[in-house]
Amino acid sequence: MSKVTVAALQCAYTANMTENIDRVEGLIVDAAKKGAQIILPTELLQGPYFCREERDEFFDWAYPANEHPVVQRLAPVAKKLGVAIPASIFERDNHHYFNSLVMIDADGSIMGTYRKSHIPDGPGYEEKFYFKPGNTGFKVWNTKFAKIGVGICWDQWFPECARAMMLMGADLLFYPTAIGSEPENPTLDTKDLWQRAMIGHAVSNVVPVIAANRIGNEGGQIFYGSSFIADQRGEKVAEFGRTETGVLTASFDLAQVKLNRASFGFFRDRRPDLYGILTQ
Amino acid sequence: MSKVTVAALQCAYTANMTENIDRVEGLIVDAAKKGAQIILPTELLQGPYFCREERDEFFDWAYPANEHPVVQRLAPVAKKLGVAIPASIFERDNHHYFNSLVMIDADGSIMGTYRKSHIPDGPGYEEKFYFKPGNTGFKVWNTKFAKIGVGICWDQWFPECARAMMLMGADLLFYPTAIGSEPENPTLDTKDLWQRAMIGHAVSNVVPVIAANRIGNEGGQIFYGSSFIADQRGEKVAEFGRTETGVLTASFDLAQVKLNRASFGFFRDRRPDLYGILTQ
Secondary structure, three states: OOEEEEEEEEOOOOOOHHHHHHHHHHHHHHHHHOOOOEEEOOOOOOOOOHHHOOOHHHHHHOEOHHHOHHHHHHHHHHHHHOOEEEEEEEEEEOOEEEEEEEEEOOOOOEEEEEEOOOOOOOOOOOHHHHOOOOOOOOOEEEOOOOEEEEOOHHHHHOHHHHHHHHHOOOOEEEEEEOOEOOOOOOOOOOHHHHHHHHHHHHHHHOOOEEEEEOEEEEOOEEEEOOOEEEOOOOOEEEEOOOOOOEEEEEEEEHHHHHHHHHHHOHHHHOOHHHOHHHHO | OOEEEEEEEEOOOOOOHHHHHHHHHHHHHHHHHOOOOEEEOOOOOOOOOHHHOOOHHHHHHOEOHHHOHHHHHHHHHHHHHOOEEEEEEEEEEOOEEEEEEEEEOOOOOEEEEEEOOOOOOOOOOOHHHHOOOOOOOOOEEEOOOOEEEEOOHHHHHOHHHHHHHHHOOOOEEEEEEOOEOOOOOOOOOOHHHHHHHHHHHHHHHOOOEEEEEOEEEEOOEEEEOOOEEEOOOOOEEEEOOOOOOEEEEEEEEHHHHHHHHHHHOHHHHOOHHHOHHHHO
8 A cells, every 4th residue: 555656757848738738648648557646747738838938928828727728638637547647737816827736636636736936037947927936835735645745846946845845744756847958058957956956855855756857949948858756765766868758657665765764864853943044 | 265175084083082183184284285275074083983882981082172182183283284174073061962063263263163953863873872962053154265064964964954054154065974884774875875965955055065974894884985075066076985095175166156056046036934844
């Protein structure tokens, strides 16, 4: 009962949302055939990473969370296959726009919405133009298969986010992502840094980490894939390169991970009395 | 003015404290010759890692911080060479015993004491028998060459500690260490985990990290060295293996590091309003 199989999906997207959802659905089916129970698509799978530019028309790509075409399409898929799917969407809530995650459980039910807490901004990643910083706080989801935390992309660089989800009881950490080249700094390749930050979370929290990133060339911005699954010691147990499309899977014995975590004693030895500065 | 050269020392120790301090002094001289300005010896350089066992007699190895033979010997060395030395000691303060760090600046002055906040406990690492958890809080030191944070060994696994020192203005993070094999679990080699956790801090805080670990076989417990210096992207720029004695050095342009840090925007995008759970 403590065994769980997870998957990370990696693919490119076009401007055609229906095609994109079709592609992701196909990969979800592949992942389920491989035994995956919790299946992570990349961030904003509905289409191109529009935050590459600041253009008003892209606000039309947002929908109320539960009405979002991605959710409408993937919830029945989750139910049919009996898999849980953290689905990343562009959400509109009246006059507010968020970079959000709708958690779909294995019976197709919507467990709720998490809104990305940390919003990046810079050349090629103009997210502060589109998204209000999330107002939900971090969330963990007691899915059919495991209690999981899901951070969205930029959240993955913040140790506070990983630790908070762990303190809320997460057994696995998932990160849907859209990251690639830096238009203003062609010599900066952040791929290793991106992995190192999350591998640090894996070790410091003794928890497996699953990250799914897109690939493809979108107007000269090259998304570098390199999706991976790391175990609770930060060892990469599955990893894609920068151009493959497909499904990564890995299985974990969460009871064993829990013993490893207790044995390390990090949660025993924390000093919350000294951490006040983190909240100022 | 923003350039700084740092060093990490790696060596083994015997039961003879004077010999141990002699050895460390020799390495400090070597490091200074290589241009190092801030020179990090390993944790508890006074002798064997006594926490391997729980024995009353070892409490006699503690001294009041400023009277500790390590401090008495290394402060004049710091002054003579014009280098800053974070010196790890076993401290006694009346009836309390701490795993402490005395910061010696380049003029030989004692800047103060930091007491290790996170205390491990387990087979081979029975620190809770000896040390009261530190009551100083995290500290940063405005040395002649740079503002630095120093965590002591187990502190290095805690992202909260690294982040707190950064929020206090640290430009470099140092970690004196004593870590090796696991007597109760011979198959567990923590070397990669140990490096990954600190490399995570380097990336998440865009800060160079300097770690110095001892080597040697102490009663069957094998200390694995692997001291390293990582740059602000988590790239190891200098690293020892598991058995070498010597000095690692690296130079950093702190003005450039500061620009890298600002450009990444992690400190811009933090959400202290959501981090309350970390202090509970």
